[in-house]
Amino acid sequence: MARVIRLTGTMSCAPDEAAGVRDALPDHVRLTRQEPGCLSFDISETAPGVFSVSERFADRAAFDAHQARTRASEWWQVTGHMARDFALDGE
Numbered sequence: 639m640a641r642v643i644r645l646t647g648t649m650s651c652a653p654d655e656a657a658g659v660r661d662a663l664p665d666h667v668r669l670t671r672q673e674p675g676c677l678s679f680d681i682s683e684t685a686p687g688v689f690s691v692s693e694r695f696a697d698r699a700a701f702d703a704h705q706a707r708t709r710a711s712e713w714w715q716v717t718g719h720m721a722r723d724f725a726l727d728g729e
Contacts (some may be wrong), residue, residue, distance in 0.1 A: 640698070641697065642677065642696060642698065643658060644727045644728050645725070646691065646725055648690055650687055650721045651687045653687050656687045659720075662713050662716045663681060669711070673704055674705075676693075676704065679694075680692045681705075698701045
């Protein structure tokens with residue numbers, strides 16, 4: 639049986655980059671929530687430039703597909719270099 643994959647943690651950016659993250663965020667959330675196997679996906683700014691991330695995908699294949707799509711997206715162009723502190727559960 640496939641195991642649900644959960645990713646939680648934070649992504650942080652420099653103060654001068656936060657506006658770009660906020661601008662790119664709605665489209666990233668919308669596209670991710672439309673992906674097959676996405677059970678939940680939430681990102682919120684919990685402090686200036688610190689974004690709390692919570693993701694749930696039906697299985698590893700859905701999570702991997704999300705990662706591949708993200709790496710080819712505008713979101714990754716804006717945030718790819720930013721510090722991430724994520725924990726992955728369900729493997």
